[in-house]
Amino acid sequence: MQWKKYWMWLISLFYVLVPTLSLAQETVTAAPLSPEAIKWGFIAAAIAVGASSLGAGIAVALVGSSAMGALSEKPELAGRALIFLGLAEGIAIYGLIVAIMILGKI
Template sequence: MTTGLVYALIGAALAAGLAGVGSAVGVSLGGKAAAGVISEKPELFGRVLILQALPGTQGIYGFLVAVLIMVKIGMIG
């Protein structure tokens, strides 16, 4: 393997890994806040659901960036 390929793979791993960790932390914090709100006002469920969905999308974006990097260097497709 060449050095450039190794750096590209490390970048793809970091993109997926760090985005996944950040997403997990965000969903955790949002879940704690959502549990408190829902226990007091159950009618706010729809709004609180967004608190859970938004951090979750960041993990998906990181995964997509990792896939795009691997496609660009020729590892996939």
């Protein structure tokens, strides 16, 4: 008998969500962007990728040299050093994702 209560909740949730989902599928046309806005969008995407790649390069250089120094003294730290290098490289990926989001809005 307990399942009937959950079944009614599921049916009521269905009747609530179906109209909102059909509204979300309607296409909304946005106003066309001016060429000036498009130009600034491309510049913003380029700055996002460039700055994040520059920052990632500096981070990898610092972390990599420190990791090599640590590995020369304690070779068992290799796993941790690779994790920190991966985190430093992630900065460039974040910039690329932001640039893709910016270009998606244009």
